[in-house]
Structure formats: structure tokens, C-alpha cells
Amino acid sequence: MKVTINPTTCIASGNCSRTAPKVFANREEDGGFVSILDESPPESEWAAVREAEDLCPSATIRVEEDET
Ligand code: SF4
Structure with a gap:
């Protein structure tokens, strides 16, 4: 899994770091805007990352699933 963000669309809702x-x-x-701590998170984090992607109100988080 590879995680990227679009810093121009984040509205600092905080959903992602809570999730x-x-x-x-x-x-x-x-300013509360998102930063990524781990662009290639371990499998144990994948469910939480997918949930954060779903919960982001501005579609700022992009998850590429092609990595194993
Ligand atoms: S959930 Fe989305 S909009 Fe909210 S802080 Fe995270 S990346 Fe930004």
C-alpha cells in the first residue's frame, strides 16, 4: 500500500489522524493540515488507512493498493 495526500485540498478536519x-x-x-507519517504503512494499518480515506471530507487521501 502506498499513501499520498493532496495538500491543496486538505481542510484540516482531523478525521485522518483520529482514524x-x-x-x-x-x-x-x-495549522492542523495533514502530514503523512508513513507512506508505506504495514498491513496492520491498512484497514485504518482505508477508513481514513473514506472519512476524509475532501478526498485528499489517495491509497494505491498495488503494493503487497
Ligand atoms: S481527513 Fe482529509 S481533510 Fe481532514 S485532515 Fe485528514 S486529509 Fe485533511
Whole structure:
């Protein structure tokens, strides 16, 4: 799994870091906008990452599933 974000569309809702805190962060010093902690998360995080992608209100998170 490969995770990318579009920093121009994030609206700093914080859903992603609440759902997958090992993969996404919404830091105060970044204005609450998303940053990625792990672009190639381990399988144990995949369900949370997919949920974060679904919950993102601005379709900022992109998940590529081609990696095993
Ligand atoms: S859920 Fe989407 S809009 Fe909200 S902080 Fe995360 S990337 Fe940004």
C-alpha cells in the first residue's frame, strides 16, 4: 500500500489522524493540515488507512493498493 495526500485540498478536519494516528498527523504548527507519517504503512494499518480515506471530507487521501 502506498499513501499520498493532496495538500491543496486538505481542510484540516482531523478525521485522518483520529482514524489512523500512526499514518497521519494534524499538527498544530501546520495549522492542523495533514502530514503523512508513513507512506508505506504495514498491513496492520491498512484497514485504518482505508477508513481514513473514506472519512476524509475532501478526498485528499489517495491509497494505491498495488503494493503487497
Ligand atoms: S481527513 Fe482529509 S481533510 Fe481532514 S485532515 Fe485528514 S486529509 Fe485533511
